[in-house]
Amino acid sequence: MATETLTDTAGVAPAPVAERPYEHIELPPLTGSARMWGTLALSAATFMNVLDTSIANVSLPAIAGDLGVSPNQGTWVITSFGVANAISVPLTGWLSQRFGQVRLFMISVILFVISSWLCGLAPNMTTLIIFRIMQGLAAGPLIPLSQTLLLSSYPKALAGLAMALWSMTTLVAPVLGPLLGGWITDNISWPWIFYINIPVGFAAAFMIWKIYHKRESQIRKLPIDSVGLALLVLWIGALQIMLDKGQELDWFHSGEVIALGIVALVGLIAFVIWELTEEHPVVDLRLFKRRNFWAGALALSVGYGLFFGNVVVLPLWLQQFMGYTATQAGMIMAPVGLMALVFSPIVGKNIGRVDPRRMATFAFLTFALVLWMRSHFNTQADFWTIMIPTIIQGVAMAFFFIPLVTLTLSGISPDKIPAASGLSNFARITAGSFGTSIATTVWQDRAAMHHAHITDSVNTGSQAANSAMAGLGSAGLTPDQALGTINRLVDQQAYMLAASDVFYVSALIFLALIPLVYLARPAKPGAGGASSADAAAGAH
Numbered sequence: 001m002a003t004e005t006l007t008d009t010a011g012v013a014p015a016p017v018a019e020r021p022y023e024h025i026e027l028p029p030l031t032g033s034a035r036m037w038g039t040l041a042l043s044a045a046t047f048m049n050v051l052d053t054s055i056a057n058v059s060l061p062a063i064a065g066d067l068g069v070s071p072n073q074g075t076w077v078i079t080s081f082g083v084a085n086a087i088s089v090p091l092t093g094w095l096s097q098r099f100g101q102v103r104l105f106m107i108s109v110i111l112f113v114i115s116s117w118l119c120g121l122a123p124n125m126t127t128l129i130i131f132r133i134m135q136g137l138a139a140g141p142l143i144p145l146s147q148t149l150l151l152s153s154y155p156k157a158l159a160g161l162a163m164a165l166w167s168m169t170t171l172v173a174p175v176l177g178p179l180l181g182g183w184i185t186d187n188i189s190w191p192w193i194f195y196i197n198i199p200v201g202f203a204a205a206f207m208i209w210k211i212y213h214k215r216e217s218q219i220r221k222l223p224i225d226s227v228g229l230a231l232l233v234l235w236i237g238a239l240q241i242m243l244d245k246g247q248e249l250d251w252f253h254s255g256e257v258i259a260l261g262i263v264a265l266v267g268l269i270a271f272v273i274w275e276l277t278e279e280h281p282v283v284d285l286r287l288f289k290r291r292n293f294w295a296g297a298l299a300l301s302v303g304y305g306l307f308f309g310n311v312v313v314l315p316l317w318l319q320q321f322m323g324y325t326a327t328q329a330g331m332i333m334a335p336v337g338l339m340a341l342v343f344s345p346i347v348g349k350n351i352g353r354v355d356p357r358r359m360a361t362f363a364f365l366t367f368a369l370v371l372w373m374r375s376h377f378n379t380q381a382d383f384w385t386i387m388i389p390t391i392i393q394g395v396a397m398a399f400f401f402i403p404l405v406t407l408t409l410s411g412i413s414p415d416k417i418p419a420a421s422g423l424s425n426f427a428r429i430t431a432g433s434f435g436t437s438i439a440t441t442v443w444q445d446r447a448a449m450h451h452a453h454i455t456d457s458v459n460t461g462s463q464a465a466n467s468a469m470a471g472l473g474s475a476g477l478t479p480d481q482a483l484g485t486i487n488r489l490v491d492q493q494a495y496m497l498a499a500s501d502v503f504y505v506s507a508l509i510f511l512a513l514i515p516l517v518y519l520a521r522p523a524k525p526g527a528g529g530a531s532s533a534d535a536a537a538g539a540h
Helices: 002-006 032-054 057-067 076-099 101-121 125-139 142-153 156-187 197-215 226-245 255-277 285-289 291-321 326-350 356-374 383-398 401-409 414-455 463-474 479-517 532-539
Strands: none
Touching (some): 032 076, 057 076, 057 326, 076 414, 101 197, 142 156, 156 326, 226 414, 291 356, 291 414, 291 479, 326 401, 356 383, 356 401, 401 414
């Protein structure tokens, strides 16, 4: 079943299987060294893609400082990639049938490498964002197609092993990403976080073409929903720009932000109306009629948006206000995948025996615990105090993706699995970008509020303020220098309190998601639901 349902990738569902039997020509699995090298090459391409979603997080302060923008604007490096990636994922099904799976994968890898090289050469933030958008668009087909090609390389009996090997790659990359990004930023320079994709990408492309070029899928000219695609780009692009620039432009006091909001709203309404009436929609919104699908996809998307937003805020706070280097921040963030690496195979093995809703509940409770622990950080927190919640978070990740994807895809017919997986991935990746923008904006706003409250106490009538000024003066600082030092301390406290606010509210939202999971019916193994391979595919 896994091979059948994933053959057309996690993009738009083409016509039902019964209407196109000639497309499902079974290729014999690879054997021996060809299968080994094919697995290695596909894993390398996937690793490169997943690595780029986390490697830039700890490098944002360096990138922002080097390109002369604020750290808040620096988050556009993350969000631009995420939005472009989300938009290209639903197109994978159509593109793979139009150009062939192997050819499309090769094109995606090469474009990803070229755009990575251009990202490293970017002279300013505007061009870097443009090249990150190119990189995100190229990255969209890589994950669903790597799964498809990998499953075609193994006998059906070994489909679970194939997906397990693939999943290990996607779990190791988030561990190495922050470590590698931090080390490169501190010891070489931030452009090299993009340049390292060049040798990996070209080596993967060479091996993939050599092994798979004679295993090309049949090409079929299908109509493309160009209006739906244009509306999708319009409303998501307008909403993301509004979220990214809202803080800078003082939100709805700005005509530009109001205009972007109107464009996003009108574009969304037009997009929904068009997609519900289009014969070949770019996104099959009719799937939202299924309770399991909308409940699972909503829980998955909101949870991922919360997770990703906090993953961006934490290293920014550590580097800007706690004196951490990029390497040290990377060491704090890296263990997030270690426990996931241990527990994911256990979750995958038992997903058919245990109610996925209970597993998801455990994940939400663990995420809430992690964020509650972080909300109690202070400016005296040491390395291990900050590290421990990150290690625990890996457990939550293992119980988060596979159970929720299993719930989301359960009960959906095999010919609809690619469309459902593509739509849930689109929603999840988009939520990650929105979550990043919202978390950093709230962090900045709360910091400004806390700064104002704290500075109210710093006046000539304050004994503590006068004592601090006198102490700094006796240390040889001028009054201006003493005030500057106090202001930096106030900033540190304000941003620490703001980060605590973000962590605490995120914990409460995770708890609020638990009832949503129980709106879904429990998945019934063997009743047309997602297989474990389908679940693993959708999870990434």
